[in-house]
Amino acid sequence: MKLSGFLAVLFLVYTERSGFGMCHPKPACRYPPSQWCRSLEIAIECRVEKQCMEVNATRPNQAVPGVSVTLYYESLCPDCREFITQQLFPTWTMLQDIMAVTLVPYGNAKELRSANSPFTCQHGEPECRGNMIEACILHLTEHSLAFHIIYCMEASADVLSAAQSCLRLYAPSVPWSRVDSCVKGDLGYQLMRANALMTRALNPAHTHVPWITFNGEYTEENEDKAMSSLFQLVCRLYKGVKPPACTGAPVRLDRSFC
Incomplete structure (x- = not known):
C-alpha cells in the first residue's frame, strides 16, 4: 500500500x-x-x-499519468534542504498516488580529472560526500524508502552524521557497509557521473539549485509556484480526477467512540 x-x-x-x-x-x-x-x-x-x-x-485512475517532478539539488544547499523538507516531501506524502519524484543530487558540482577527488562541490568536500551518499541510497534502496531516508537526512541538523541512523530507521535490512562501499568505490563514482550527465543535459541549462522540472520541462513560473505551494501546483497539473486531498472532499468512515 x-x-x-x-x-x-x-x-x-x-x-x-x-x-x-x-x-x-x-x-x-x-x-x-x-x-x-x-x-x-x-x-x-x-x-x-x-x-x-x-x-x-x-x-485516482492509474491509467492517467501522474505528475513527474524532478529535483536537481545539492545535499548541503540550504534552499534545497528547505524545499525538500517543507514542500517536496510533505506534498509527496499526501499526493504520491498522482505524482512521481526523481531526485538528482549533484547541482552545481563539477567533475575534475583528479583520481583522488573526482568532483568539486559548491559547499565543499562534505557536500560531495553527501551527494554521493544520497545517490548510493537511491540506488541501493526502494524508492519510497530512499526518499524517507533522504528527507530524514536533510531535516537533521547535520546531514552527514544523520545518514547512518536514518538508514537504520527506514531501511534496517540495508547495512551501512553497503552504502559506505558504494561511496568509496566505483559504483558511487558512476552514479555521480550519471547525475552529472543528467544535470548537464538540462535544457534550458540550470542556473541555480533547487532546479525543478515538471513532466520533464522547466519553467520559471512553475518553479516559483513550487517554491511557495508545490501541493497546489501538483493538484493543478494532474489531468485526471482530483483525489480527495486536492479537492478537500471528506472521506468519512464509521464513527464510534471508546
Whole structure:
C-alpha cells in the first residue's frame, strides 16, 4: 500500500473511531500499519477491511499519468534542504498516488580529472560526500524508502552524521557497509557521473539549485509556484480526477467512540 493510503487509513481510523490521542486497542494482528491494506487477508486479520476498501475506492485512475517532478539539488544547499523538507516531501506524502519524484543530487558540482577527488562541490568536500551518499541510497534502496531516508537526512541538523541512523530507521535490512562501499568505490563514482550527465543535459541549462522540472520541462513560473505551494501546483497539473486531498472532499468512515 502506498504511504498516502496508509496515512489516510491510520489518521481516519484513529480520529474517527477513537478520538486522536484517546484510548484505542491495537488491532490484533501481526502486521505493522503500513501493511494493513496490502491484501484482503491482512486487512481482515487486522479488522480494517472496510477502511481499506474505502481508501482504495478514492484512489485516482492509474491509467492517467501522474505528475513527474524532478529535483536537481545539492545535499548541503540550504534552499534545497528547505524545499525538500517543507514542500517536496510533505506534498509527496499526501499526493504520491498522482505524482512521481526523481531526485538528482549533484547541482552545481563539477567533475575534475583528479583520481583522488573526482568532483568539486559548491559547499565543499562534505557536500560531495553527501551527494554521493544520497545517490548510493537511491540506488541501493526502494524508492519510497530512499526518499524517507533522504528527507530524514536533510531535516537533521547535520546531514552527514544523520545518514547512518536514518538508514537504520527506514531501511534496517540495508547495512551501512553497503552504502559506505558504494561511496568509496566505483559504483558511487558512476552514479555521480550519471547525475552529472543528467544535470548537464538540462535544457534550458540550470542556473541555480533547487532546479525543478515538471513532466520533464522547466519553467520559471512553475518553479516559483513550487517554491511557495508545490501541493497546489501538483493538484493543478494532474489531468485526471482530483483525489480527495486536492479537492478537500471528506472521506468519512464509521464513527464510534471508546
